[in-house]
Amino acid sequence: MxxxxxxxxxxxxxxxxxxxxxxxxxxxxxxxxxxxxxxxxxxxxxxxxxxxxxxxxxxxxxxxxxxxxxxxxxxxxxxxxxxxxxxxxxxxxxxxxxxxxxxxxxxxxxxxxxxxxxxxxxxxxxxxxxxxxxxxxxxxxxxxxxxxxxxxxxxxxxxxxxxxxxxxxxxxxxxxxxxxxxxxxxxxxxxxxxxxxxxxxxxxxxxxxxxxxxxxxxxxxxxxxxxxxxxSHLEGICHVYVDKAADLDMAREIVRNAKMRRTGICGAAETILVDSAVAATHLKPLIATLADAGCEVRGCAETQAADPRVTKASEEDWSTEYLDAIVSMKVVAGLDAAMDHIARYGSQHTDAIITADEVAARRFLTEVDSAITLHNASTQFADGGEFGFGAEIGIATGRLHARGPVxxxxxxxxxxxxxxxxxxxx
Amino acid sequence: MxxxxxxxxxxxxxxxxxxxxxxxxxxxxxxxxxxxxxxxxxxxxxxxxxxxxxxxxxxxxxxxxxxxxxxxxxxxxxxxxxxxxxxxxxxxxxxxxxxxxxxxxxxxxxxxxxxxxxxxxxxxxxxxxxxxxxxxxxxxxxxxxxxxxxxxxxxxxxxxxxxxxxxxxxxxxxxxxxxxxxxxxxxxxxxxxxxxxxxxxxxxxxxxxxxxxxxxxxxxxxxxxxxxxxxSHLEGICHVYVDKAADLDMAREIVRNAKMRRTGICGAAETILVDSAVAATHLKPLIATLADAGCEVRGCAETQAADPRVTKASEEDWSTEYLDAIVSMKVVAGLDAAMDHIARYGSQHTDAIITADEVAARRFLTEVDSAITLHNASTQFADGGEFGFGAEIGIATGRLHARGPVxxxxxxxxxxxxxxxxxxxx
Structure with a gap:
């Protein structure tokens, strides 16, 4: 040539x-x-x-x-x-x-x-x-x-x-x-x-x-x-929402995997949303899971109060794709508040709910307007190989023709x- | 308002x-x-x-x-x-x-x-x-x-x-x-x-x-x-190719319908291509079918020679969407020449072959790169209602997401x- x-x-x-x-x-x-x-x-x-x-x-x-x-x-x-x-x-x-x-x-x-x-x-x-x-x-x-x-x-x-x-x-x-x-x-x-x-x-x-x-x-x-x-996708600001009906052990496993398995891929979670109804029991262990794995946690006031390792999240954090061992974390007033947060700050890429409540899961899967919505699974499955496509050329967040793994x-x-x-x- | x-x-x-x-x-x-x-x-x-x-x-x-x-x-x-x-x-x-x-x-x-x-x-x-x-x-x-x-x-x-x-x-x-x-x-x-x-x-x-x-x-x-x-579609320069294995009666019916049923719609045929192998038998009756129905025929030299009513087609005619009772007509040296003509002058909208030869039909349906390819049927079927979609908002000739009736x-x-x-x- x-x-x-x-x-x-x-x-x-x-x-x-x-x-x-x-x-x-x-x-x-x-x-x-x-x-x-x-x-x-x-x-x-x-x-x-x-x-x-x-x-x-x-x-x-x-x-x-x-x-x-x-x-x-x-x-x-x-x-x-x-x-x-x-x-x-x-x-x-x-x-x-x-x-x-x-x-x-x-x-x-x-x-x-x-x-x-x-x-x-x-x-x-x-x-x-x-x-x-x-x-x-x-x-x-x-x-x-x-x-x-x-x-x-x-x-x-x-x-x-x-x-x-x-x-x-x-x-x-x-x-x-x-x-x-x-x-x-x-x-x-x-x-x-x-x-x-x-x-x-x-x-x-x-x-x-x-x-x-x-x-x-x-x-x-x-x-x-x-x-x-x-x-194409510009960014993957992926969320994991831990619902009040979430099994804590499952939530810890999925949150750790979604954030920390590989931090540099577009399907890595960037924000963890925790239902206020279970903040008292779930918040501390979820923060610990991430912090113990070497992840920097930036949180809302309630998250900060739960663990001294948490630093203050700024407004900008909610719309930041870290692609690194950093996560933002927020307590929200239930499913609707979680979905509102995702609609406002998300990138329509991949978002997950952890819950044992089938009705909440169904609503999340349907109502969250992202290329991929998941129930009780890690956002890191946002991948053509994991979908069974064999190979992918990328992930698309546009709405037409191709959406998700290409x-x-x-x-x-x-x-x-x-x-x-x-x-x-x- | x-x-x-x-x-x-x-x-x-x-x-x-x-x-x-x-x-x-x-x-x-x-x-x-x-x-x-x-x-x-x-x-x-x-x-x-x-x-x-x-x-x-x-x-x-x-x-x-x-x-x-x-x-x-x-x-x-x-x-x-x-x-x-x-x-x-x-x-x-x-x-x-x-x-x-x-x-x-x-x-x-x-x-x-x-x-x-x-x-x-x-x-x-x-x-x-x-x-x-x-x-x-x-x-x-x-x-x-x-x-x-x-x-x-x-x-x-x-x-x-x-x-x-x-x-x-x-x-x-x-x-x-x-x-x-x-x-x-x-x-x-x-x-x-x-x-x-x-x-x-x-x-x-x-x-x-x-x-x-x-x-x-x-x-x-x-x-x-x-x-x-x-x-969207910019234009529908739709072709009917009358193959050497075409039944003449069927070809006359389809050609008349494709051109004259409604001349102002995008699925109306604009160019009729006739296999030279059957020009001797098919050309005259096809011209007559159209001319007798009140259609102006503009043709290649061979088409002109077949009927005094045919006027000379200019190079521009092959890429013109008349949307009127006018048609261009050309004798071509068989299937490959027909497909070459369509690739060069067509608008990737709707094109039809008339033939009893299944192999030729299969090749045409596969190789002509249009949103809709038809075998032994009128191009005027390019319509959402006719496809069973109930209603359509238009026809698309773009390649992504929607193609054909929308x-x-x-x-x-x-x-x-x-x-x-x-x-x-x-």
Whole structure:
């Protein structure tokens, strides 16, 4: 892949890329599951065969990054070890093993006039995927798009440019060996920042969807600028509401898991709401559970009074996604107050109620307007794998088309196929 | 409803309207089918009770329109006769009788860890509907949005302002009598053209979706400017391909119906493609069928040679939606050439193949990338009612969420409700 240097070339290159992606998408939409799976296997082989080359390019990226005083977590995500390269290849094999959503008839019915109508899953078309300097996303996102019959245009972070380019070269070799167009997975051949804006414009109608994978500033820019639909979530301000009918042991287990299992994922809980009716018995042990696990607790006055380790929560805390071992905690006057709090401060991502009261649970599941509502389970289940989707490209909090985990199925749309025997409309 | 006159008031009024709609949407989302149906019945009664008032306001609109030299078709659509007012009321009763999509579990499954996951239909939220001076759309669109649990913000054409305001007043009375918030159906209280731009901006995140109902220039503006998702189609350049294995009688029936049953609807055929293998036998009778029915035929050289009534089709004709008794006609070298033509000139709306060859039919249904593909049936079946959806708010050619006829179901989205027994993520 030749890297483009000048800004004036960027526009032409991207428009050409969009057109090539559209052509590839038309071919890919009609490719059999067998062919796509064969390609995924060959892509995995190519990654393994190129492991040394990919590692060399990654070393060059890391060397260049050294001078930039980047965070260690950033450098860690940029780093490809032999194990991580093998994990990438294995990921492709796993995607090959997933069921193909394309062609699946989700509904069919016959009209009184004899017309048979089928609603059939078809690919969306061309998907632009914008992500940070995490080279493994290159293989993962490209493969998920391809398996669901879509062409992908990838744009990763500039610090991973050489690593990603080496990976894309391997993926394209796999595609070509399976007889599929290599333009089914393309990478923006420039780090010119205008390229992102062009991609977000939809490249003259050749891009159908944008999926950003990364932090809040990336997602915010994409949501702000995109002229095509976007599957994304800006943040996951997830709540666990401990109802008066909650079993305390279950509540402690779930609260600890929801907050502390992994603090950096979008499904991690950020706020614990405790029903005032059981504050006397439940509040102290819940705070202790979190504080003992190393979590900083910021609370309302009542929470502060219950444990000296609790610091004062400010108004801002209720709408903060910590993504860290920090939690906000508030005593609320029952279910309705909890749901009002979630409506006001939540991000419509994932929220849970702990209760033995089925009526309260039913109300919470129905009335809380989030992509995922849970009863007696950890918010950390907000994940495509945990939902049984096999793999996900992200989580969406928008209301249309995809909501919650975005797996292969959510990367398809549908068409109607109508079969008649000469029917005309009266 | 007080009409707002000054531009500076428009912004404040619309933002307040958006907020009120959001509040109403939260209430409406939780309303039972019974309550919504009761409201629809009361809305129908209110329309009937106000028939004289609505007719008076409509007369005032018509009087004002007189000075504008409007087309007779425009004036016809603006006119409300007693029969049309009754039809509006009856339409509301019919919408009440349709099944309620909200709360319907479309899929559910249990994970190995015992978590039960259900995918449940929920309303989208707040829908902005922008239409021309057709007062009956006011009742129809408002009711469809409401039945599917959504709040509606309506913006009709300026020439129907008084008629629409009278209708909305009746609808709101019906809502209130059923105990539902009257802000569930609101009308933009100004003809200030800035109002449309504000609505398209999403009113500070309070509008989730825009549905334009009207001609090409309205839809084009909405598609161009909207910062929220849009369900729409710009045009329906629908094709009928008469394959070499087509039964001639069936082809004549379907071609005549697809073009001439109603020429002004988006599902009307605009181009007939004829397989060169049967041009000798099929071309002449197909031309005659259309020409004898009063249709102007513009054709390729071969079509022209077959009948003196055929005029020459220009390149532009292949991408023209006539919406009139005019058709373009072309001889193509078989199925692949037909599909290439459709891919190049079509609008991804509705396309049909006439053939007795099941393999060709299967290929056409699968490979033509349109919202609706038909085999041996008229393109005029592209309609929510004909699909069994009961009523439709329009037809969408976008790829995401809604494609084809947009009925009640397509005006909903979904959420995941997860039920556990204390599960935490390992």
């Amino acid at each position: 030749n890297k483009i240097e000048s800004t004036s070339d960027t526009r032409a290159a991207l428009l050409a890329m969009g057109k090539a992606a559209r052509r590839a998408a038309r071919q890919l939409a009609l490719a059999s599951s067998e062919t796509k799976n064969k390609a995924l296997g060959l892509m995995a082989q190519a990654i393994r065969a190129d492991a040394a080359l990919i590692a060399r390019e990654n070393a060059a990226d890391l060397e260049a990054a050294k001078h930039k005083e980047l965070k260690s977590s950033f450098v860690d995500r940029l780093t490809l070890t032999p194990e991580r390269i093998e994990a990438m290849a294995k990921g492709l094999d796993e995607i090959a093993a997933l069921p193909d959503p394309v062609g699946h008839v989700t509904e069919s019915w016959t009209r009184p006039n004899g017309l048979r109508i089928a609603r059939v899953r078809v690919p969306i078309g061309v998907i632009g995927i914008i992500y940070e300097s995490r080279p493994n996303v290159t293989a993962d996102a490209g493969a998920l798009a391809m398996k669901s019959g879509n062409a992908a245009i990838l744009r990763g972070g500039s610090d991973s440019y050489r690593s990603s380019a080496a990976i894309v070269a391997a993926l394209q070799r796999g595609l070509a060996e399976a007889g599929l167009p290599k333009e089914a997975i393309q990478m923006v051949p420039t780090m010119d920042r205008d390229a992102v804006g062009l991609l977000l414009s939809g490249l003259d109608g050749t891009v159908d969807l944008i999926v950003p994978r990364g932090g809040k500033s990336l997602v915010a820019r994409v949501q702000q600028e995109a002229r095509v639909p976007v599957f 797996g292969l199925e959510q990367l398809t749309t549908f068409k109607y196929q109508v079969s008649g025997t000469g029917q005309i409309r009266p | 007080n009409k707002i006159e000054s531009t500076s008031d428009t912004r404040a009024a619309l933002l307040a309207m958006g907020k009120a709609a959001r509040r109403a949407a939260r209430q409406l989302a939780l309303a039972s089918s019974e309550t919504k149906n009761k409201a629809l019945g009361l809305m129908a009664q209110a329309i009937r009770a106000d028939a004289a008032l609505i007719a008076r306001e409509n007369a005032a609109d018509l009087e004002a329109a007189k000075h504008k030299e409007l087309k007779s078709s425009f004036v016809d659509r603006l006119t409300l006769t007693p029969e049309r007012i009754e039809a509006m009321a009856k339409g509301l009763d019919e919408i009440a009788a349709l099944p309620d999509p909200v709360g319907h579990v479309t899929e559910s499954w249990t994970r190995p860890n015992g978590l039960r996951i259900a995918r449940v239909r929920v309303p989208i939220g707040v829908i902005g509907i922008i239409y021309e001076s057709r007062p009956n759309v006011t009742a129809d669109a408002g009711a469809l949005a409401m039945k599917s649990g959504n709040a509606a913000i309506l913006r009709g054409g300026s020439d129907s302002y008084r008629s629409s305001a009278a209708i909305v007043a009746a609808l709101q009375r019906g809502l209130a009598e059923a105990g539902l918030p009257k802000e569930a159906i609101q009308m933009v209280p100004t003809m200030d053209r800035d109002a449309v731009g504000l609505l398209l901006s999403g009113l500070d995140g309070t509008v989730d979706l825009i549905v334009p109902r009207g001609g090409k220039s309205l839809v084009a503006r909405v598609q161009q400017e909207a910062r929220v998702p849009v369900f 009925g009640l179901e397509q005006l909903t989205t979904f959420k995941y409700q997860v039920s556990g027994t204390g599960q935490i993520r390992p």
